[in-house]
Amino acid sequence: MKKTVFKICFLAVLGLNVACTEDSIEKNSAEEVQNFDQKLLSPQQINDEIKSTLQQTGQFYWKNASLQLLWSASQHGQNLVTIGYGTSTTDFEKSASSRSKEIVEQLLNSIQANESNPAEKLLVYNDPVLNIIDVIVKDQKTLFALRNNKNVRYVEPADYRFFKFEEENGTQRSSSSGSSGCGFDSQTLSTADYTSITPNAKVPWSFYKHNIPNAWSKSTGSGITIGVIDSGVSPNQSLLGSNFNNGDSNGRSVQKYGTYVDSIWPWSTSTDGPNDQCGHGTSMTATATAPRNNKGLPVGVAYNANLISYRAAANVVLEGYHEQKGVQNAFVGLGNNSSVKIISMSMGHIFSVGRIEDGVRYANNRGKLIFCAGGTSTSFTNFVGVIFPAWMNETVAVTGIKEGSGYNKCSNCHSGSKIDFTVVMERSASGNTAPVLSYYENQTDYVGGSSVATATTAGIAALVWSKNPSWSKDQVLNKLKQSASLYPNRSSEYGYGNINAAVAVQ
Template sequence: MTKKILKLFVLSLFVFSSCTKEDSFDDSIVIEASQKDPLSPQQINAKIDESINTKGLFNWKEASNHLLWSAMAQGQNIATIGFGNSASNFDRSMTSNNQKIQNDLLAIIKKHEGKELDKILISSDNYLNLLDVIIEKQETVIALRNSNYLRYLEPSGYKYFEVKNQYSKSASSSGCGLESSTISSLDYTTITPNALAPWTFYKHNITSAWSYSTGAGVTIGVVDTGASTVNTLFNSSFNDGYSSGRTVQKFGVYVDSIWPWSTTTDGANDKCGHGTSMSSVAAAPRNDNGQPVGVAYNSNLITYRAASNVVLDGYHEQNGVKNAFTGLANNTNVKIISMSMGHVFSVGKIEDGIKYAYSKGKLIFCAGGTSTDFTTFVGVIFPAWMAETVAVTGIKETSTYQACDVCHTGSKIDFTIMMQRAGTGNTVPVNSYNEGQGDYVGGSSVATATAAGIGALVWSKHPTWTRDQVLTKMRQSSHLYPNKNAEYGYGMLDASLAVQ
């Protein structure tokens, strides 16, 4: 009896040992001793900068496992997983097995992290094939990257600009400022019923275009820092003067928190000022209050407070932009989306959001880039370089094409807007965040919002057209068409030609 028990014990030990060895063999991930500690934030940024300087771009897909994991470790361990049956499979509604893929990927994380789901999963997007999760171990990164269903894996909590220590807390470097400015009488023309038409409108024949179209029936979505809830021209007086029969809506999707699980937004009000400026140039009313008018002054407007400033650095800002794009994509009334914010390298979840909006027929305008002292080495920024977006930049008031002092140019640019005066250097008059006051705004930001407004004029004139027909008409009406310049695209838009 004792011998039988001993034999059974030895046999069971052998079976257990065999299974354990097989499991460990299949799943063993060996990490070199030199890569067991994460890189410092400065080392991570150095590798990113090296790629941008040598290749012109950086993408986390090309990063080593160690670099990717290091950025996660230096960014609260927050990661975004884009999944699907192929590289282009971003839409949940087009993925019948999306839940199975999601569960399989989460199972990989649970196994290697040794944690339950509630300690891993931050959120699962309702419309896109992506997850936000917590990953602490490099082994998990390697295991996920071996999955055939992984489209991308990114460290969504890592703050590149914060590490550079240049972006800091300066409002000017982030595109923010709630102050007002006195607008020079040389920079506008007073038009009925007592509105100010900015000087740049005449350079693009926008006031002439109003004889044919004022943007009625078209809804523009502005993805930015929100819109003022103080200035009545974006609230109760949105229909003022010659503007009538239109609507304005404001949404807040930005969560101002260091905690990734937090979902409480800080509202729709613009706490930066940049979003108010963009909304102003695109669709401010043709008012009787002596304030600047927008390009498409009879268009509907939807604003999203998606970020705290124009540099999309960090989890909640990138998540907010993604949510803004999916929200606008699912709104059938929206035809045009304008975003004058960006990053120096791609962000997977924002790419997915833009592709989702594009798949819904939206015409998307994005800023080509406006330099601060830490982005001068970058060409056209993300997401303006995407095929799904229309990239716009600003030029000076000269007879030849010259980029504005802080505007980026490059082969991805589609259109230019003249927005910097030759003599004074003044930019474009807009409505201030504050009631009854004006301000100036420049760079590729204002150029983008202006182009979006012109797009609304064209679509309003031809309401049955598709996005591609509107874009083709805009190209055909531009100064350099049919040629495309290597730095300035099709050149200056002519709004009057575009609506005839």
């Protein structure tokens, strides 16, 4: 049977008032200090260096890259650079920073001293919430000075498109439903892949592997709001819209927002709305919250939970300025929403992005329990371990495994020491994945990878929090760990393993 498996393919001194201190982000070599005429590296050379670092260390941060690599990447990304500033590594919120305005003025004056553009053409964006500015930088000396400024937390190319260049180099061959994670297919479900329950809903086979149906006698997610950061929700699926309250699902709300700007120009600010134009976001929101009714369609894990959906990116690969900025803004928006308890994001990148890190930490500091996909990819990126931001300490990383005894990751799933939980989502015999609502009304589909594993786990967390509404996120997370199959041990590849939802809600 043909199946749709959504994938994450990977799936970031010289006339200036600068001091080199222990707080400097990067200590450049003596050769770099003296040489500001290094040649421009090609995108292929840049990508090869990124891949080499990933293979050696498992993670790539621009703060550890050479000046030449950083400058070259920014030149190939519209000369656009993101600066995260602050007096310390934890000083990333404007409301908690007494010197934000002063530092921005100093940085812009310093940049202008080395750049030929007038000041009004240097600043592209000044974030209203986080200590982030986006600027145009063309000179290597400017980047060197910024990296050694004690008030700069990180300097990164803001619009370097790794996967675009891989495709141009012929390294990656993409397809409409492969590299992007997008697809609008509908599939007729095999009768072996679901069980019908009252009033006439289909329970995905994978739910039984985590004892979710038995947990529903104690909790259905009522009173808990799940925020999903993805590609939005289909306007053609009323069960995630006007019919969100339907059947046994009632008294809850659905809200939809858009933070993604569909433009190649960094100064563009108009978003293209909340509607899913990919398909992936619809599947993730359905997995977590689809209603339980008599339509004969797959039910969500927390079918009485509230939903807030953010269309933050065009697809699951967080590549390019507006996708990364859209995700950052979605985390800030959900962080500022007092009703939100849980955030689920089944998207990511193979390298760290500072502005997304700041957004994640902003939401984390406001008590949100954040679940991120560990990674799903083609053979092109299967050397990558757990992807960003799932590798962050502030997130809970989830991956998918195959049905059967023991732990075997799904055909395209990533694993590694940063994984916290697993979800069974691939059948051992047929290879079928998890049943889900389709992008279209009254139709079904299959969805797989670490994406569906993440949305499933977010739904289970909502069941636990609904049962214990006074708990903190740490208490909920500890309960999930205690109910998992490998606890109190932790696997080097699969974390605490599979959660038993029925045990978690006791």
